[in-house]
Amino acid sequence: MLAFFALISLSIISCQEKRASSEKSGIAISFDDHFIDDWYALRPLLQKYNAHVTFFLTCPDTLTSDEADKIKQLQKDGHEIGFHGTLHGNATEMIRSHGPQKYVEMELEPGLKHLAEIGVRPTSYAHPGGNHTDQADSILLANGFKILRDVAQAERKLLGIPVYHFAPSIMKWIYYRFNKEQIVDALMIDEGTNISEKEIKEALKKARDTNTAIMVFGHQPLYEKPKNGAYGFSVAFLETILKEAKTQNLKFYTMSELSTSK
Numbered sequence: 001m002l003a004f005f006a007l008i009s010l011s012i013i014s015c016q017e018k019r020a021s022s023e024k025s026g027i028a029i030s031f032d033d034h035f036i037d038d039w040y041a042l043r044p045l046l047q048k049y050n051a052h053v054t055f056f057l058t059c060p061d062t063l064t065s066d067e068a069d070k071i072k073q074l075q076k077d078g079h080e081i082g083f084h085g086t087l088h089g090n091a092t093e094m095i096r097s098h099g100p101q102k103y104v105e106m107e108l109e110p111g112l113k114h115l116a117e118i119g120v121r122p123t124s125y126a127h128p129g130g131n132h133t134d135q136a137d138s139i140l141l142a143n144g145f146k147i148l149r150d151v152a153q154a155e156r157k158l159l160g161i162p163v164y165h166f167a168p169s170i171m172k173w174i175y176y177r178f179n180k181e182q183i184v185d186a187l188m189i190d191e192g193t194n195i196s197e198k199e200i201k202e203a204l205k206k207a208r209d210t211n212t213a214i215m216v217f218g219h220q221p222l223y224e225k226p227k228n229g230a231y232g233f234s235v236a237f238l239e240t241i242l243k244e245a246k247t248q249n250l251k252f253y254t255m256s257e258l259s260t261s262k
């Protein structure tokens with residue numbers, strides 16, 4: 001009998017522990033480049049799931065006034081506007097050819113100035129092309145960015161043949177452990193990365209079970225298969241992710257919220 005009560009109390013404790021230990025679990029979704037109209041069109045979908053995401057904008061010097069208004073509205077909605085470079089340059093090559101000072105002057109300062117003019121002061125950075133070095137990272141951190149995002153791919157192909165395919169749930173590096181890490185990887189969900197619905201649902205469940213935040217990102221929202229060189233993710237796949245995030249009771253984090261979350 002004693003053993004029976006011990007078993008019951010043990011199971012109560014383990015339930016409570018489980019509940020307490022998943023309280024931070026979440027998801028950080030981001031989008032890269034300059035698909036402002038298409039991102040803006042995602043607003044009803046994001047609102048439907050009360051999702052807050054990060055838009056990493058590149059080439060902000062070419063913003064039209066309409067695009068600037070849309071960026072400001074997205075920010076007002078509670079989304080984060082991150083930075084993705086003025087020229088979308090290759091950091092390694094730029095620093096090698098021009099030196100660190102010119103890299104700052106060419107790739108960081110002009111775009112940030114344009115964004116500041118419309119009231120946007122980014123604190124997160126996504127490396128263009130996922131290219132970076134320790135030196136580029138330290139320059140970015142010294143320039144006020146709190147978190148730097150790189151690219152993780154579940155599948156890589158060589159001459160059209162997959163070289164590897166990871167189930168996202170085993171990719172430990174796409175989960176934020178709330179350890180103040182500032183250099184992180186997000187899973188690319190674009191078409192062609194061949195992540196199944198089952199795999200992504202398992203990956204979100206993993207975040208729930210490990211009290212971490214899964215980081216995913218894509219480029220252009222697409223409503224049909226990509227053509228004419230378009231690169232982006234299926235909006236239906238994004239909705240699968242949003243729906244599963246709700247099912248797993250995951251919190252939505254913007255990228256800067258990850259590094260500042262206690």
Ligand SMILES: [Zn+2]
Pocket residue numbers: 032033058084088127128129
């Ligand atoms: Zn990019």
